[in-house]
Amino acid sequence: MLKEYIDIGYTPDETDFVCEYHLEPASGISFEEACNHMAGECSIGGWSDISRLSPKLAEKLKPHVFYINKKKHIVRVSYPQDLFEFCSVSQIISTVAGNIFNSKMMTRLKLHDMTFPADPVSELWGPKYGIGGIRELAGVYDRPLVISTVKPKIGLDPATHANVAYQSFVGGCDLVKDDENLTDQKFNRFEKRVELTFKARDDAEEKTGERKMYMCNITAPTCEEMIRRANFISNIGGHYVMIDTIPTGWSSLQTLRDVTEELGLAIHAHSMSHAAFTRVGEHGISLYLITKLARLVGLDQLHIGNIADKVHENKKELMALHDCCVMDKVKSNEKMHILSQNWDGIRPTFPVVSSGSEPALIPELMKIFGKDVIIEFGSAIHTHPIGTVSDARACRQAIDAVLAGTSLEEYGKSHAELQAALNNGM
Known part of the structure; x- marks a missing residue:
């Protein structure tokens, strides 16, 4: 036996x-x-x-x-x-x-x-949009996309939330999202937040001439309510929904993927809570496998971590997670405990680097990941000495500097927002 x-x-x-x-x-x-x-x-x-x-x-x-x-x-x-x-x-x-x-x-x-x-x-579905489809939605083809998370994450009323989103959009962010624990609380009701923030998006598009996307968190007590919220966003002219992956669960995520196929919505996935069973090296389930499952289920965008000190992942792991999201064929890597995988044409998931991003990190992030990455800025984008609009501009300026082959310090000499961010240690 x-x-x-x-x-x-x-x-x-x-x-x-x-x-x-x-x-x-x-x-x-x-x-x-x-x-x-x-x-x-x-x-x-x-x-x-x-x-x-x-x-x-x-x-x-x-x-x-x-x-x-x-x-x-x-x-x-x-x-x-x-x-x-x-x-x-x-x-x-x-x-x-x-x-x-x-x-x-x-x-x-x-x-x-x-x-x-x-x-x-x-x-299995795989992402509806993939990297190419997301770029087409956003109208951005030749650089990383920039996300801002509205901060503080909890406590703002819908009007203030929408105003912070507007400032982020006007400053240069392509995408603005809720944070993981903002859903439908008494101080910030879901429907009102959606209405006001989409109005802010429209105003920002008119002012900047750029496409802007708002990703509202539709995480809900039941699949029925999650679907209702997705329909509400679709009817108001949205292109995205955001979901908390681990608390929501795989079956609910697959249900959401089915629904968004009909509604034409992209799914932005927050991977919070994964470390409860991925962080220990010798026990649980790996973050790599969670990332693989997210792509199979069909999540269009997924947080994979960052190179900042705030998160647990290291650079090699982040590169492996990035490859898991974007490559069509992955080779085995015995040292990293990665098995080979042929995705057979399943569209890529757009990787999002988050938690601790700031303008000063952009050159290294782009060196590691290239252009096919979404860089998310949370608190850093809202603590600029001149305000949210200025730090959003600083983020875009940092990307422009890298694309131009210029150091941030040199580029900052002619771009006040970037210079202020660098001086502030951001």
Whole structure:
């Protein structure tokens, strides 16, 4: 029984789902025993030996533990595709990263990555717009897009919220969004905020001659309410909705993706809360896999972190997350626990770097990510010594300086807003 699922040297079929885990057995449990239990619990096994499956079906459905590295605590398992409901991300994750996390046979377990074969990839939506479609919506083709988050995130009334959005738009931001915990509170009701902020958007477009987009947070208690809010935004002339991914859940995200296909709305995804189970290197589910699932589900834009000290991710991880969002074929990277993935034409998700962005970081961000990135500015854009409009201008000026091949210091000599931001340590 110990070797029931262990099949070292097995070559996964091209239709198999392949997972890589970090696994640390509990005291008194051998590595092989823990591997065998994990594979069984994620498929046809369990705590008890139940022999009700026909030998033929059991052989067809059983997983294969085909790679074990005890020293590095790495295990790779190949799962037959018949174990999964292709179009259900919730079921897929419940299978390979579900009840097994409750097992006392291991002290730590982390699902690093998962390769999706061609059949399930073809049944999942993927982003409606992708990078090209978002650029067409925004009318921006040759530089990073700039987002501002209205701050303070909580406490503003709808009129003040709209005014902050207007200042951000006029200063040069392409996109303005709510923050993750602003939805429909008494001090800032959803419908009123939408109406006033879209009026601010229209006024800013008329003043600047540029397209502007407002991304209102439609996270809601139920899918029905989320859909109602999406329809409200579509009817008022919006092009975007924003959603809190982790609290909302995969099934609700897939429902939203279905709805936005008909409404013609892009989805901006805030990845807050992911660190509750991604941050520990040896336990949970990796941020890389969360990013992969977000693209499969069909989120058009996704926060992936930043190079600033505020967030946990490092530069190599951010580059990997960026590639996961935009590349059509991803090669395996053993050191980073990344498995190969062929996206089979699934549109890319536009990566958003956020949390701690400021004008001074733009040269490094563009060096790392190039032009196909959305740079989000939160508090930094609203603490400029001359005000929100000026810092929004400073952000655009910093991008212009990079595109012109000029240092920010040199460009700042003829651009007062950028110079003020640099002098203020922003």
